[in-house]
Amino acid sequence: MATVTAAKKRTVRINGCVASAQAAKYADVDVIAAYPIRPYTATMMALAQMVANGELDAEYIVADSEHSQLSIAHGASSSGARVFTGSSGVGVQFAYELYSPISGSRMPVQMMIADRTLDPPGDFGSEHTDALSTRDMGWLMGWACDAQEAFDNHLMAFRIGEDRRVLLPQMVCQDGFFVSHITSDVELPDSGQVKEFLPPYKHPYPLDPRHPVSHGPQIMPEQGPPLQLERARAMEDSMAVIEEVHDEFAKIFGRRYDPWVEEFMTDGADVVFFMQGGHAVTARFAIQHMREKGLKVGLVRLRTIRPYPTDRVKDVLSKFKVVGVIETNMGLGSPSSGGVLYADACAALYESDKRPLVVSFMAGMGGEAIVLKEFYWMTEKMLEAQKRGKIEKRTHWVGFEE
C-alpha cells in the first residue's frame, strides 16, 4: 500500500495536533473515528485532509458522538484493524462507558487527548481532569510536553499497546493549546524507520469468520476476578515492554526518553516540582533562572502515569527535601483537597525510608498559563517548608494567596 512509502526524514514546523495526525499517518491506521470538540479537533482536520489527498488509506468516520467514536474504535479494533481516535474535555467523558470494555476485551485502540477543562462553565483551556478521570480504566496513559514528544509517544504507544504481552488501549495526552496549538520543529522520520519500528497490527483473536470467536460473553460472578486479575497483570507486565520499546525507539530514531520521569536540573536540588505535560517547558526556564540565583530547585516530570512507576517515583523523589506537585487537574474532596496527582505521589513515597515533605499546587487551572513568577512563588513556598521542616498546608491555590 502506497501510504507513506515515499517519505524521507525531514523537519517540519507543526503544532501538537498535526504532529499527532502525522503519527497516525506514519502508523498507517486503518480506521479513524472523529467527532468535533476543541482543541483536539485539529488532529482530525489534518487526518481528513490526508485521506482526501490520498496520502493515507483509511476509513475516516465522522461519528455521531464520542460514545460512538469509541464504540466504532472498539468494533474496528476487535475486527483486526489499527484504530485511531481522540477527544477533549467533556467529550472524553461522554465516551466514558467504553473505556473499561475496550481495555477489558484487550483491544489496543489508540486515543489522542488534547486536554480541555470540564464543564462548568465551558472553558476552552487545558486542565488534565478529562483524561485523568479515566486513569483507572485499564488504559496506558502519559503526557507529552511538546509536539515532537507527542509524535514520538504516539508511535511508541502503538508498539507497546499492540504487543502480545500487553494488548491494552492507550491514551496519548498533550495539553490543549500549550502543546496542541503551538508550533515547533518536529522531525518526521523516514517511513522505513517506522516500518522497522512498528510491525503491522495483528490481534490474536479478531472477529474473523474463518476462526469464529465470541468476544465479551456474560460471566458469572466467580468468573469475574480471574479476568480482572489478567487485566491487572497486563498493566503490570506492560512496564517491561514500555522500557524495551523506549530503548528500541532510541536506537532507530535517535531520540532517547526515560519512559517514566524526566529529571531536569535535579543534581544537588533540595526542592523539586513534580508535574506532567506542557507547563514543564516553562518550569525548565524558571528553574534555570532560579538556579542562576543559587536556589536549589529542580524538576521531575512524570511521563507515564498508567502504569504508575511507583518504585521509580519513590526512588527519585526520595532524593529531595520537598516535593511540590503541580496538579493542573481537579480532585474535589481528594486527600489533599486539590488534585489527584498528590495521592499517587504520596502512595509511592510511603514505603520510602527518606520521605520528603509533599505539597500540592493548584496551578494552570482553567487553562491559564503558569507564568514564571508563579513558579518563583511556588519555589518560595517549598523553600519555606524546607526551612520550617513542615508544610504550611497540603494544597495551595496558586494566585489566590499572598
Next chain:
Amino acid sequence: MATIEVQRQLLPILDNPNQGARFYNPELPSSEPFVPGHRTCAGCGPSIQYRMTSKAAGDNTILVGPTGCMYVANSSYLCTPYNVPWAHTQIGSAGSFTAGVAAAYEAMIRKGKWKGAYPNIICEAGDGSASDIGLASISGALYRNHDCLIICYDNEQYANTGIQASSRTPYGGMTTFSPPGPEVPEGKKLFPKDLARMMAAGHPHCYVATASVGYPIDLMNKVRKGLNHKGAAYLMIYTPCQKGFVYETPRSIDLGRLVVECGLYPIWEWNPEKRAFDYSFRPQSMRPVSEYLKLQGRFGHLHAEHIATLQKFANEQWRMMGVELPEPLLQAADAKNLVNMASAAEATAVAETV
C-alpha cells in the same frame, strides 16, 4: 493508491409464493450459525428470530450483540451458541460498534490485510437499544451507509432487566414501569415510537423492512435482501416475549401471525431504489385486536375503552397500508360494542394490593 476491490456476497432469495399464508417452506438452508443449548426462555421470540436470521445469512457472517436478552441469555463465559464470530457491545453502541466492524473490513480488504469476500455484518439490537439508548448510534450507521444489516428484535420492552417499558411498548401494555392502577387503568399511556418508519424516512438510501417470526420465509428473505443491499439495511422484527407478554409458550408463532392479522404490526418494505413503501404484504385473514390481546396477560387489565383505542390504532395502520376496512373492524373501534377483558376486575384488584 493501489487498492484491492472489495468482493461482496449475493444470497439467493427463497421461493415464497404465499407470503402471508400460515405454512412453512421446508427448503431452509442447513447451516446453523446459532446453535441450541443457550439459556433463553421456552418459546423465546427473539431467539427464534435469531436462528432464522443467522440461517439466512450463512457462515461468512459476523454478529454484533448489544446488551439485551440476546446477549445475556445467549452467551455465558466458556459457553457460546454462536458458530460465527460474535461480539458483545454496550447497549448504546449497536450502530457504532457495527460501523467499526464494517469499516475495519472495508479497509482491511482494500489494503490487502484480509483476504476473502466481505462478510455479512449483522447487529442484533433489542428494541430498548434500537428505539431508545442506541437510536443515535444506529441512525449514524444508517446515515453513513456502512455495508451492514441492523436488526431490531422487537419484543416491545426491556425484557432482560425484568420487563420495563421501552418506546416500543404498545399502548395498554403492562410492564413493571407501566403498571395499571386506579389512576392509570390502561397501564402504558403512550403509543409506540414508529421506529422502522423513522429509519426509512430519515435514511431513504437504506433498505428498511418490518417482519415477524410468524412469517419465517418472509423474514429470512428480508434478511437476505438487507444483506444483498450494498450499504446499510434495517429490519424491525416482531419477536414475542413469553415472560413479558405472559402467554402459553407454544403460541409464539401464533402471536407472530395474529399481531399482523390484527393490524397492530404492519409488514412492509421500503424500496431504496424506487424511494417508495411496498405495502403489498397481506396476511391470510383480518381480525379484531381483541383476538390478539386476549391471549396475553400484559393486556389482561384492559377495559372496553382501551381495547377500542387499540382497534382505532390498528384501523389507522390498515388504512395506511391501503386496505379497505370491513364493517366489523370499524364497529370494534367503538367501546359500546366491546366488553372489558375477562380478567380486568381481577387485574385491578391485584394492582391495588401492590
